[in-house]
Each structure stands twice: as structure tokens, then as C-alpha cells.
Amino acid sequence: MTVLLLVPPVLPLLAAGLHAVFGWRRGTAWLGVLASAGLLGAGIALAASVSSRPRTGLDGFLRADALSAYMVIVIGAVALLASLAAPSYLAAEKAEGHATDADLRRYGMLSQAFVAAMALAVLAASLGILWVAVEATTILTAFLVGFRRTRNATEAAWKYVVICSAGIALAFLGVVLLHFAARHAHVPEAGALDWASLVRHADGLDAGVTRIAVALLVLGFGTKAGLAPMHAWLPDAHSQAPAPVSALMSGVLLSVAFYAVLRVRVIADAALGAGFTRTLLLIVALASLAVAASLLLAQRDYKRLLAYSSIEHMGLLALGTAIGTPLALTAVLLHVLGHGLAKSVAFLASGFVHQAVGSSRIEAARGLLTRGPLVAGCFGAGLLALLGFPPFSLFASELGIFRAGFDAGLGWAVGIALALLAVVLAGIAARTGRMLLGAPSRQPGPGAATIPAAPIRPAVSAALALLLGLAACAALGVTAWPLDSLLNHAAAVLEGRP
Amino acid sequence: MTETVYVQLLDLTCGALVLAAVLVLWRRDLRAIVRLFAAQGVALAALVAVLGVHAHDAGLVALAAGAGVLRGLLLPLLLRRAMRAGGAGRETEPLVNVAASLVVAALLALLSYAVTRPVVALEPSPATHAAPVAVTVVLIGFFVLVTRRRALSQVVGFLLVDNGITALAFLTTSGVPLAVELGVSLDVLLAVLVLRVLTTRMRAAFGGTDLDDLRELRD
Numbered sequence: 001m002t003v004l005l006l007v008p009p010v011l012p013l014l015a016a017g018l019h020a021v022f023g024w025r026r027g028t029a030w031l032g033v034l035a036s037a038g039l040l041g042a043g044i045a046l047a048a049s050v051s052s053r054p055r056t057g058l059d060g061f062l063r064a065d066a067l068s069a070y071m072v073i074v075i076g077a078v079a080l081l082a083s084l085a086a087p088s089y090l091a092a093e094k095a096e097g098h099a100t101d102a103d104l105r106r107y108g109m110l111s112q113a114f115v116a117a118m119a120l121a122v123l124a125a126s127l128g129i130l131w132v133a134v135e136a137t138t139i140l141t142a143f144l145v146g147f148r149r150t151r152n153a154t155e156a157a158w159k160y161v162v163i164c165s166a167g168i169a170l171a172f173l174g175v176v177l178l179h180f181a182a183r184h185a186h187v188p189e190a191g192a193l194d195w196a197s198l199v200r201h202a203d204g205l206d207a208g209v210t211r212i213a214v215a216l217l218v219l220g221f222g223t224k225a226g227l228a229p230m231h232a233w234l235p236d237a238h239s240q241a242p243a244p245v246s247a248l249m250s251g252v253l254l255s256v257a258f259y260a261v262l263r264v265r266v267i268a269d270a271a272l273g274a275g276f277t278r279t280l281l282l283i284v285a286l287a288s289l290a291v292a293a294s295l296l297l298a299q300r301d302y303k304r305l306l307a308y309s310s311i312e313h314m315g316l317l318a319l320g321t322a323i324g325t326p327l328a329l330t331a332v333l334l335h336v337l338g339h340g341l342a343k344s345v346a347f348l349a350s351g352f353v354h355q356a357v358g359s360s361r362i363e364a365a366r367g368l369l370t371r372g373p374l375v376a377g378c379f380g381a382g383l384l385a386l387l388g389f390p391p392f393s394l395f396a397s398e399l400g401i402f403r404a405g406f407d408a409g410l411g412w413a414v415g416i417a418l419a420l421l422a423v424v425l426a427g428i429a430a431r432t433g434r435m436l437l438g439a440p441s442r443q444p445g446p447g448a449a450t451i452p453a454a455p456i457r458p459a460v461s462a463a464l465a466l467l468l469g470l471a472a473c474a475a476l477g478v479t480a481w482p483l484d485s486l487l488n489h490a491a492a493v494l495e496g497r498p
Numbered sequence: 499m500t501e502t503v504y505v506q507l508l509d510l511t512c513g514a515l516v517l518a519a520v521l522v523l524w525r526r527d528l529r530a531i532v533r534l535f536a537a538q539g540v541a542l543a544a545l546v547a548v549l550g551v552h553a554h555d556a557g558l559v560a561l562a563a564g565a566g567v568l569r570g571l572l573l574p575l576l577l578r579r580a581m582r583a584g585g586a587g588r589e590t591e592p593l594v595n596v597a598a599s600l601v602v603a604a605l606l607a608l609l610s611y612a613v614t615r616p617v618v619a620l621e622p623s624p625a626t627h628a629a630p631v632a633v634t635v636v637l638i639g640f641f642v643l644v645t646r647r648r649a650l651s652q653v654v655g656f657l658l659v660d661n662g663i664t665a666l667a668f669l670t671t672s673g674v675p676l677a678v679e680l681g682v683s684l685d686v687l688l689a690v691l692v693l694r695v696l697t698t699r700m701r702a703a704f705g706g707t708d709l710d711d712l713r714e715l716r717d
Contacts, residue, residue: 132678139685
């Protein structure tokens with residue numbers, strides 16, 4: 001059993017080690033695909049084996065229940081898409097002179113270690129180890145954000161490390177206080193920060209201390225999840241990182257941080273009743289949606305546009321969690337996977353557009369559908385998915401969250417959220433419409449004539465990643481039956497039922 | 499160690515901890531700021547050692563030695579190296595001037611006494627009575643982080659936050675579980691290394707480490 005728990009963090013670490021030894025070449029460039037496929041497989045196997053009861057390994061250091069298994073599947077799925085697209089993306093970066101062989105080697109090491117840290121975060125039995133793993137993701141991705149070493153990339157990396165480390169320090173303050181409360185509730189020293197024992201002893205936790213701890217934990221992990229008010233790093237970091245890294249950061253890293261909030265909520269609700277986290281999460285949810293809507297309206301950069309859309313979706317997750325009924329929680333979990341798939345497709349496609357156009361400004365890209373039907377089509381479809389159009393699964397999950405909100409008597413919050421989503425829809429549609437449709441831009445040709453810009457043709461593996469992601473997202477929207485029982489079990493964990 | 503000596507040593511080390519943080523607000527010379535940070539690291543180690551001796555816990559004393567090496571020697575050494583490569587040795591005019599900063603520090607101390615009331619109430623021991631001091635250090639660290647404009651002072655602000663949290667962990671319980679403590683120390687060390695490399699890159703790209711230059715990315 002321990003083996004199955006070890007596979008998700010160890011496989012990517014092995015790949016990182018091989019990159020360190022052999023660098024990034026024709027042979028090793030596909031290691032990431034192998035590792036993420038293994039991760040996905042291990043996630044599915046875990047899901048099958050933990051459906052009856054949670055499993056532990058390594059002397060209780062690692063622990064998997066349905067929620068952890070589900071998160072491993074999400075990490076594996078998005079990492080698979082990102083690593084499929086990475087080789088051709090990086091080959092183009094190198095050909096353009098943006099990256100050297102040493103940079104590519106570092107990319108291979110850091111990106112795989114980053115995936116390993118996320119896998120450890122969702123499988124850690126203890127809140128403390130989860131914190132260590134989440135902070136490790138910040139450190140590992142710092143140089144990936146600053147990959148191009150330009151002024152903008154360096155600035156984004158600095159803000160990213162400083163704001164996220166400071167924010168996550170708040171969460172650690174919460175960890176320390178929760179540990180204090182737990183020791184007073186007679187939780188045994190060895191497992192004082194373990195999720196399972198914290199939930200078991202939650203009713204003995206001191207309310208005053210736990211309240212401060214929970215507020216700090218939500219704010220701290222919320223920083224890393226891109227929730228307002230500490231979201232300022234996100235658009236910079238996600239727009240400057242190489243596309244496969246943006247896909248991983250936006251698609252799963254945010255959700256991994258949000259996973260911590262989900263786990264904390266279980267303890268908080270058992271110790272303090274549902275009102276406290278509900279108020280807290282409603283505030284950050286509506287604030288995040290408002291920030292995203294207002295900054296999307298006048299957005300001039302298509303990568304930043306995707307980044308703000310991530311803040312919007314994290315806000316929706318927080319809203320669903322605040323509602324907190326079984327329907328809402330199941331929808332939140334489905335939304336995590338749907339958003340991960342759609343956002344990574346959109347970011348990967350935007351990376352290829354960026355390489356072809358040479359700028360991430362919206363007005364620089366025109367008539368992309370005629371220049372590169374496949375890339376632009378996938379970019380457009382990804383945007384439609386993110387805006388919540390059927391048949392993609394985000395339609396179903398958003399519908400679930402809103403319906404649950406009305407049922408739970410939070411109609412006013414859902415109403416505000418819907419109004420803000422309408423603004424988001426208008427903003428994204430107005431900004432990207434001309435990017436995709438219309439006549440393609442022309443370049444100066446020989447003499448006074450202009451020639452049409454070169455077509456955008458992605459490599460087969462990259463095209464596969466884009467289509468696979470969209471197909472999975474659409475399939476989940478039509479029917480989520482392969483995940484039904486796993487989602488129900490995971491939602492049960494979130495309701496505090498073991 | 500008698501109870502009185504214990505309480506006096508506890509107060510002394512906690513006083514040194516918060517004094518170092520306040521002096522960081524006062525000094526503008528980056529070299530002095532790094533020295534103050536090192537002194538705070540030593541005070542933190544002494545605090546943990548006092549708690550360890552009082553509790554007759556050899557493990558805690560060993561942790562104190564580890565904390566002293568990391569926060570009193572290793573991190574200040576890294577900061578000094580970064581500074582030597584950096585050239586400019588003075589903080590530019592901070593967003594909030596020194597006198598106002600000191601007043602803010604006093605207000606932050608009041609705030610931390612207010613917010614830690616439930617913590618003290620839960621276990622009114624001499625050690626938890628000092629918890630507000632640790633939280634004051636955390637808040638001063640955040641204040642340095644948002645008002646200072648040199649890359650290096652921001653890193654020191656981040657490290658003050660970390661020192662304060664570590665002090666709180668030892669004052670309230672005998673520290674977080676060892677595996678977590680080790681992981682956190684490693685993360686902090688790596689974060690400082692990453693920030694050091696980024697400072698070098700920033701200097702190459704912007705010609706300085708004044709954070710006011712970081713204004714290209716905005717909406």
C-alpha cells in the first residue's frame with residue numbers, strides 16, 4: 001500500500017533527477033510525460049483502493065483518502081497536458097534564443113520537482129508537511145517564472161516569491177496556533193497536526209485560538225490560491241512563466257492551495273460551527289470575483305486575461321465551499337478538474353500564439369483563426385469552457401454551485417456572483433473576439449507589399465495535448481459517471497464524514 | 499533553574515527579540531540591519547535554550563543550537579554576501595519615516611496584545627504570557643516588508659516574520675513537530691537563496707535593487 005502512496009511524489013522526483021544528470025535532450029524531454037502518466041495511473045489506483053477507507057503509509061507520514069486521490073488525479077491530468085506540450089514549446093524558445101541548454105536542464109529539474117511537491121502536498125498526513133510542500137512549490141517555481149530573465153520576468157519572480165512567502169507565513173502562524181490548541185485538546189504529540197486526529201478532536205479545540213488560527217490559515221493559503229485580497233502576484237507570475245508552467249500553476253497549483261483551505265474548513269466547522277468559515281469564504285469569494293471582473297474589462301494582455309480568469313474561478317470555488325452543502329462541495333470538486341483542464345489548454349494555446357506573434361498584447365494578435373485554426377480554435381474553445389458554456393464540465397459545476405446556493409438560502413451571494421460573471425463574460429468576449437476572428441495581420445514583405453503572417457502550426461504532441469484536454473473537459477460535462485463515486489466519497493470527506 | 503530566574507531569562511530574551519525588530523525600523527544602514535537580524539537570531543536561540551533547560555528537554559536545547567546556527571550565522575552570512583555584491587549600502591527614504599515607524603511599532607505591539615488574548619487565556623503560563631511579544635515581531639516584520647524599498651530590507655522583513663513565528667511556536671508549545679520544523683527551516687533557507695539570485699538578476703536587468711523600479715507589470 002505504501003508503494004502506491006509513494007509513486008506520485010517519487011516518479012516526478014526521479015524524472016527531475018534524470019534531467020539533472022542527462023539534461024534536456026530528445027530522449028529526456030519526454031520523461032515528464034512518462035512521470036505524469038504514472039502519476040495519473042497511481043491516482044486512479046489510489047482512488048480505487050481508498051474508496052472504502054483511508055490508507056496511510058511511511059509510518060503515518062503519508063495518508064490518502066478519496067479527496068487526496070482525486071487531487072492526485074487532477075495533478076496527473078494537468079501535468080500530462082503540460083508535459084506533452086513542453087518539448088515543442090521549449091524547442092521553439094531555444095530556437096528563438098530565449099533559452100540555453102542549461103536553462104532547459106533547469107526547466108526539466110524544477111518543473112518535475114514542482115509536480116512532486118504538489119503530489120506530496122495532497123498526500124501529506126499532516127497540516128505542517130502540507131505547508132512545507134506548498135512553500136516548496138513557491139521556491140521551485142520562482143526560477144520558472146523568471147525563466148526568460150527579462151526585466152518583466154525578474155520583476156514577476158520577485159513579487160511572486162515575496163508576496164507568496166509572506167502570505168504563506170500567515171498560514172504558518174495559523175499552523176502554530178492550531179498546534180497549540182490541539183495540544184490543549186489532548187491530541188497526542190505525534191499526530192498533533194494530522195488531519196485525521198485534528199478532525200477527530202475538533203470539538204475539544206479552544207474556540208478563541210482556533211478562530212484566529214483558521215482566519216490566518218484561510219488568508220495564508222488563500223494568498224497562494226490567488227484569492228483576493230492577496231492576489232497581486234498572480235497575474236504577473238502567470239503571464240511571465242513559460243506556457244507549460246503557467247498551465248501547471250493556474251491549472252493545479254492554485255487548486256492544491258485551495259485544497260488546504262478545504263481541509264481546514266472541515267476542522268473549523270467541527271470546532272466552531274459552519275458560520276465562521278462561511279462568512280470568511282463568502283467575503284474572499286465575492287472580493288475575488290469583483291477584482292477579476294473589474295480588471296478583465298480593460299485587459300490588454302491575453303495571458304493576464306487568463307490569469308484574472310483564474311482569480312475568478314478560485315472565487316467560484318470559495319463561493320461553492322462557503323455554501324458547503326453536499327451538492328455544492330461535489331460541484332466544487334468537479335470544478336477543480338474542469339478548470340484545471342480548460343485553463344491549461346487555454347494557457348498552452350496562448351503560449352504558441354505568443355511564440356508566433358512575439359507579443360502577449362491583445363492588439364498584436366489578429367485573425368488567429370485563419371492563421372492557425374487548430375491553436376486558435378483550441379484557445380477559443382478553452383475560453384468558452386472557462387466562461388461556463390456547455391458541453392464543457394464547468395457548465396455543470398457552476399450550475400451545481402449556483403443551485404446549491406439558492407437552496408442554502410444564499411441567493412443574494414449567488415445573485416452578486418452571477419452579475420459579476422456576466423461582466424467577466426462581456427470583458428473576455430469583447431477582448432478576444434477580434435483576436436480570433438477577422439483578417440490576419442500582415443507583415444512588411446519585399447518592397448512596399450505586405451505578406452500574410454506565417455501560419456501557426458503546432459507539433460503533433462502539442463496538438464494532442466490541446467485536443468485531449470478539451471475532449472476530457474467536454475466528456476466530463478456530458479457525463480461524470482467514471483468519477484461519480486470518487487466525487488461522492490471526496491465530498492463526504494469534506495463534510496467531515498470519514 | 500528557579501522559577502524566578504526562568505521568568506527573568508524568558509523576559510530578557512523576549513525583550514532582546516522585540517528590541518532587535520524595533521531597531522531594524524530605526525536604522526537605515528543595511529549593514530547594521532543585517533547585524534541586528536543576526537543578534538535577533540541569537541536571542542531566539544537563547545530563548546529556545548532557556549525553555550529547553552527549564553523543561554529539562556535535551557532535544558529542545560539541541561534545536562536551540564540549530565536555530566542559532568541557521569538564524570544567527572548562516573542567514574546573516576548569506577545576506578552579507580548579497581549586500582557585498584550589491585554596492586549601495588543604505589536604505590533609500592522609506593515610505594514611512596523613522597519616527598512614524600516607531601509609533602506604528604508601538605501600535606502593532608498593542609494590537610498583538612489584543613489579538614493574542616485567547617492564547618494567553620487558554621494557558622496562563624509565563625511562556626504564553628510572552629506570546630504577544632512574538633506576534634509583535636511578526637507584525638513589525640510585515641511592516642518592514644511593505645514599507646522598505648531595498649530588496650535586501652524586504653528579505654530581512656520576511657525573515658523577521660519567520661523569527662517571530664518560530665518564537666511563538668516555542669513559547670506556546672515546545673515547537674511544531676520536528677519534521678515540520680526541519681522542513682520549514684529548509685524552506686526559509688532556500689527562499690533566501692532564491693531571493694539572493696533574483697537580487698543579482700534584478701541588478702543586471704534594472705541596474706539597482708530599488709523596488710520602486712518594479713513597476714512595469716501593472717494593469
